[in-house]
Amino acid sequence: MTIKIWNFPRGARGVRLFWQCEEMGLAYQAEAVSFPVSDAYAKLNPIGNVPFLQDGEVAINESVAIMFYLAERYGPTPLLPKDDPVALARVLQLTVFSEASLGAFVNTLLMAKFGGATEADKQNWSVRAQDSRVDQFVDYVVKTLGDRPYLVGSSLTLADIAISTSLGVWVGALGRVLPPSLAAYQERLHALPTYQRARDKQQR
Numbered sequence: 330m331t332i333k334i335w336n337f338p339r340g341a342r343g344v345r346l347f348w349q350c351e352e353m354g355l356a357y358q359a360e361a362v363s364f365p366v367s368d369a370y371a372k373l374n375p376i377g378n379v380p381f382l383q384d385g386e387v388a389i390n391e392s393v394a395i396m397f398y399l400a401e402r403y404g405p406t407p408l409l410p411k412d413d414p415v416a417l418a419r420v421l422q423l424t425v426f427s428e429a430s431l432g433a434f435v436n437t438l439l440m441a442k443f444g445g446a447t448e449a450d451k452q453n454w455s456v457r458a459q460d461s462r463v464d465q466f467v468d469y470v471v472k473t474l475g476d477r478p479y480l481v482g483s484s485l486t487l488a489d490i491a492i493s494t495s496l497g498v499w500v501g502a503l504g505r506v507l508p509p510s511l512a513a514y515q516e517r518l519h520a521l522p523t524y525q526r527a528r529d530k531q532q533r
């Protein structure tokens with residue numbers, strides 16, 4: 330049985346999953362999805378987005394759900410520390426926050442930037458409100474990280490993989506600039522061999 334992870338050629342959230350597999354030593358296959366998606370892909374994943382995972386009879390979307398699935402199905406893993414309830418709760422909270430708050434708001438900003446018909450659309454009240462909310466979210470990550478190397482405890486967790494990916498989309502697709510402590514954090518994470526192998530799996 331092979332874990333298959335479907336992703337767009339430049340889909341950051343698919344790399345998030347490749348990275349987790351690399352960390353956990355899981356074999357996986359990266360499957361390319363073209364945009365707009367084919368009818369065949371829409372049959373597999375009717376919502377038509379990426380990433381999407383197939384693992385035997387399991388077929389799911391939502392990258393954070395896939396992260397928890399992989400950790401639960403193939404763990405235990407230090408990425409999801411279960412012995413310490415405080416650390417476990419924080420990892421769960423920050424990993425969900427990476428998409429439910431940060432990633433979701435960044436996605437709507439992307440829609441406004443690339444889909445807004447007029448400058449007024451691209452800068453409407455909702456866009457401005459979400460932009461400033463994302464600034465608050467980023468500031469929250471700065472405060473949560475403090476001067477520590479990882480968001481929770483003393484080693485990499487799902488929270489780092491998840492949040493670093495959403496920050497990468499904010500910077501890469503929206504051209505925002507990370508505060509210095511997060512820029513250094515991102516640089517450290519991107520130097521990890523597991524991240525580099527994941528990024529190299531990415532179809533360009």
Ligand SMILES: N[C@@H](CCC(=O)N[C@@H](CS)C(=O)NCC(=O)O)C(=O)O
Pocket residue numbers: 337340341342343377378379380390391392393428432436
């Ligand atoms: N919350 C979802 C977001 C997925 C998402 O927005 N994926 C992007 C690519 S990174 C995408 O497929 N965009 C096109 C679309 O949603 O149709 C997740 O974490 O999987």
